[in-house]
Amino acid sequence: MSGAAARNRERGPFGRLAWGAYAAAMDLPERPMRWAQARLRDGRLGWLFVGPNLIVFGLFTFLPILIDVVFALTGGTALLPSQRPFVGTQNLAQLLACKNYLHPSSCYDDQFWYGVWNTAWFVLFQVGLMIVFSLATALVLNRKIIGRGFFRAVFFYPVLLSPVVVALIWKWMLQRFGVLNAALQGVGAHPVDWLLNAHWAFGWTVFVSIWAHMGFYTLILLAGLQAIPRDIYEAAAMDATPPGRVFWRLTLPLLMPNLLVVLVLALIRAVQIFDEVFVLTGGGPGSATTYLVEFIYNTGFAQQVRQYGLASAASLLLAAVLLVLTLTQLGLTRWSAKRG
Amino acid sequence: MAERGGVFAMLTATRGRGRFDWTDWATYLYLAFGVFLMFGPVLWLGVSSLKSRAGLDIYPPRFLPYERAQVHIPGVDRTLPLYRVTAGPLAGRELAQVRRIGLMAQMVDPAHGGTVIHVPFRDSRPVLRLHAAWSNYSALLTKLDFPLYLWNTVFITVVATVITLLFNSMAAFALSKYRFSGRGAVFLLILATLMIPPTIVLVPNYLIASQLGLTNSLWGVIWPGVATPTGVFLLRQYMLTLPDELIEAARMDNASEWRIYWRVVLPLSAPALAVLAIFSVMWRWNEFLWPMVVLNRSSKFTLQLALNSFQGELATQWNYLLAMTVLTLLPITVIFLFLQRYITQGIASAGVK
């Protein structure tokens, strides 16, 4: 390491301190690792490096899936699997028992189906509108505008805020005596109980989650737009192609891989909506904004009789949906890679 | 082309030079509206957090933190709210209200003191003055254990980020620079965890955490999330681009594999590590559902949990709640101000959040 001294000088006092701390800490495993290296055949050493990660994955991701299955097949209220009686598919049957799947109130477990349908509607509106708005914003930000960095930052800022903070900000504005109702009264309209009306409350959960996440998707789409080579447009301009045609025939197809990534990412996240809504509406009014994860949380954690079996069965159903979505994403990535 | 330039430019980012046409107006209008919509609520939160409890009760709300003016009257042991009389013989005078009985208010003139004047309550309006209630913030420090929650959150964020960087980079190093039996399987396994979000393993994870004695411990929040598939994937892709010759050269120098990892590969992966570090800080600072399940002692609460529990408990004290919300979003905001470009570029290139 001949350049070490020179590099050290470049780092300055702050950097030297940081590097010193880093080196001191990272030198600690040197001896055991050297010992292992001497004894393991070359290939085995890789396992040592992936080991810590795999152990954590095993403990907190793969093992829990197995336990989920055990829970889903057992009943009672005990937490330890050994104390839970086997009930077979009873939990699943209970969730799926329904006279008419379109009417949650006709189902044995109506809360679950409210959750399913609410989530379905939420996904439809939230993902649809979010893609439209992030695309529009990305197109606008892609123009030659003054202060693009500033505007991009403004649209992105809410992404960094925690769901609790986001929900509180909007709860504060949507109160009966909040600023929104004051504005309404200012223009002579009647105040509205925004979070008390089922349709408004649903609409606000959609809006707030778009508000909080739009910036992220905008960034991805903007990156995609900027990757489109300029000369393609210049060629189109030479041919005097109508702008609408350019958008539909050039921009959109070229942006398609990014749009698909955004679509699937947004779908995966929307299906799991919980935090913001939990703080904003608590699932109300009634169960108008009770989404699937909140159903799982309520069933497993918030009732006197804790039905882990039901909660786990619902989790597995949700996992199945997510599996399909993720596989779709992988498929799409391959497809667009081949095409590109 | 000239007359089409506007729409064309809107969709292709090649605006006609030198002209400020209607598409530009539309663009800036859109942006201005965006700024209002995206930043307005946060600004409103910030301004509101400086209002006293009485100031928050003013409806319709004022933008700036106004509150009711109070005066000291000699001989009265508390301050009295000041009212301006709007009708009757005393119209226009500012009086201090001693008490209100039903529809009548008992007032005294601060200039003269002493004698009580009866004024119909509806004929008086409270006098407002500008006042930033910094006490909302100072009360957080003394009353609400804010420093404790801040410490818990910082501890989780820092420790979890360090472990995440270490574990993920080790795994990424092995997956990108070693050929070992089972490598493909390991990589697929790690990718598969992308499909298992924490929400669906909530109950089993609680069981495991409790069996490991991690409940009500900050470590219980830290461990389950340190092995991120995103991080491994991001770092592996980056490390694949590092030339193998560097590693071979280090091996020639008789460096151990561990040394190669931390002295050669890690420093070269710094840009990707920085992106992951920023992600990890964001994830940990904002984490909510899992901490809520695993931490039940208020002495272990993170900022997010404290905020959530206060919004139930302090329903009557929005002033503290708002101040605490501001303090919770402040660190992230400051980080964003300084690292804005890195964050947005990192996210755009990695495509993850």
Added chain:
Amino acid sequence: MIRPNLAVLGLAVPGLAVLGLAALTFAATFAPAVAAHAAELRVMCYSDGNECAVYADLAKGFEKQHPDVQVRIDTVPYAQITTSLPVQLAAGHGPDIARVTDFGATGKYLLDLRPLLPDAAYWTREFGPVLDWMRQGPKDTGIYGLPTQLTITGPFVDKTLFEQANVPLPGPKATWDDWAAAVAKVAKATQTPFGMAWDRSGHRFAGPAISYGARYFAADGTPAVVDPGFEAMASRFVKWNQDGTVEKDIWAATGTGYRDAFASFANGQIVLYLSGSWQLTRMDKQVGNSFDWVAVPNPCGPAACTGMPGGAALVGLKGTKHPKSVAAFLDYLAQQPVYQAMMERTSNIPASASLQKASLHYGLSAAGNAALQVFLQSVQSLSPIAYHLQGYKYNQVIFNTTANRLAQAIAGQITLPQAYARIASDLRQQLAAAKQ
């Protein structure tokens, strides 16, 4: 895309972080070791007013007598007690002592203090009937906890608004219908947004329902919630919510869980607030004399004029490593002078027989004392059904489903008959799951 100068950052961040980590681990490892005592009792506590602070203060006296024991009071929101504590207990990681109201969910984790108490007879003499609520069945004679208070539900009224509207307060035999009409009139006259609000809780709802003839249990003793009496009150309550007499927000705005309406009352948004005696300290502190507030006797119905009794208790938990210290601490609090101080300082109705007869010196205002007297008198008019329901092991299942299903009906999501059917099926399903 990423600038090379980011490399400096990439180095500095992990470097500093490692340094920070070392310091943190050091601090985390050694800080508790210094403070460790022989026995540390963890008390999971929630406050209605100032309870936890008072317990912490009283614990100092105990620690003086037992220098080897340290009592740590963890104050948590009430929601944590109902949602997290049972999970913790199931996992075997609960505290040593907890202040709970739901004895059904914690039942099997409670520690029997009887063999550990020096004078168990004193406990049964003083706290007899309330100790029964914590037991598993008629054969169980265990002593599981110290009742921290007896509570009774009842309405608070904003008298100032009545005076402004020039409407007389309904008399002691007035029905809920009378009160609903009166508060609606007052609200209209004084431009108050709503007539009344009830805490979002099936427990609060049970009082008026029993007054209107609800029996909650079938003749054979099995729970049967929906009957004509229950329907009579449920239909009224839903109607009042929909016509604006009752503040809809409280019940309808959240999907599940408890929510109180104290803020609405304190801010002058409602005329009548159905809550209970545990709110006295808060009333005194937060409402004070900003308006005249009074507690009134529980309004009547055809069957009774009842509220619901209730109570919280500090219970010992089986998982503790120091059962003797747990018993010693609770026994210390149960002794008359300490218990009296606890009641007086928290402004609660004592659960002990001898103190109920004694006159206590509460630190309450005149208004607070007057309200307390009203609650004490309300104890006389409690219906036996109310006592029975409060002692029922799975009463929380009844209360939760009542609140959640009626809230759905209020929000217009389901009809009342559907809500009734759901209450019955929820009860069936959850009791079956609990017994599996």
